[in-house]
Amino acid sequence: MEQSRDDCTVFNVYNNTDLSTKLSQVNNLKTHLILEIAHFDQLPQEAISQCLQAKSDLNKRLLSLVLVVNENAIFDLPDTLSVAPTLLEAYDVVDLEVMERDLGF
Numbered sequence: 555m556e557q558s559r560d561d562c563t564v565f566n567v568y569n570n571t572d573l574s575t576k577l578s579q580v581n582n583l584k585t586h587l588i589l590e591i592a593h594f595d596q597l598p599q600e601a602i603s604q605c606l607q608a609k610s611d612l613n614k615r616l617l618s619l620v621l622v623v624n625e626n627a628i629f630d631l632p633d634t635l636s637v638a639p640t641l642l643e644a645y646d647v648v649d650l651e652v653m654e655r656d657l658g659f
Contacts, residue, residue, distance in 0.1 A: 562648060564588045564641065573601050580608045580619075587612060588644045590622040596630060597623075605635055618651040620644040 558564075563585045565576045576589060587608070591597065597605075609619040620636045622644050628637050636651065638644040 559645060560585070562586045562588055562645065564590065566590045568593050570598060570601055574604060577604045577608045580611050583612070583617065586618040586620070586648045588620045588622060588641065588648070590641065591627075592622055592624045594623070594627060597627060602631065602635070606632065609635060616655055618648045620647045 563583055565587070567573045567576055567589050573589070573591065580587065589605075605619065605621065612619050618636060620638055621631070622641055623631065623637050623639070625639055628639065631637055636647050638647050
C-alpha cells in the first residue's frame with residue numbers, strides 16, 4: 555500500500571531529462587522532496603551533482619531530499635545524499651531528518 559503525505563512531494567523519475575526537470579522545481583517547493591529513481595541502474599555524475607545542489611537548497615529551508623533507489627545503487631551514491639530502498643522508508647528518513655533538525659544536529 556502506497557502512503558501519501560501532505561508534507562512531502564513525491565516525483566517518479568524515469569530518465570535524466572525528467573530528473574533535471576523535477577530538480578529545477580526545487581526552489582518552488584514548500585514540502586520535503588522524495589524522488590523515486592529506482593528505474594536507474596546507475597545515476598550519472600551530473601545527476602548526482604544536481605541532487606547534491608537540490609539537497610543543499612532544500613536544507614537551507616529546513617526541508618529534506620530523499621532518493622528512493624534500487625538496492626544496487628545505494629552504495630554508488632555519496633553518503634551526503636539521503637537514500638532509501640522504498641517509499642515508506644523514505645518517509646521515515648524525512649521524519650528522522652526533521653527530528654535531527656529539531657534537536658539541533
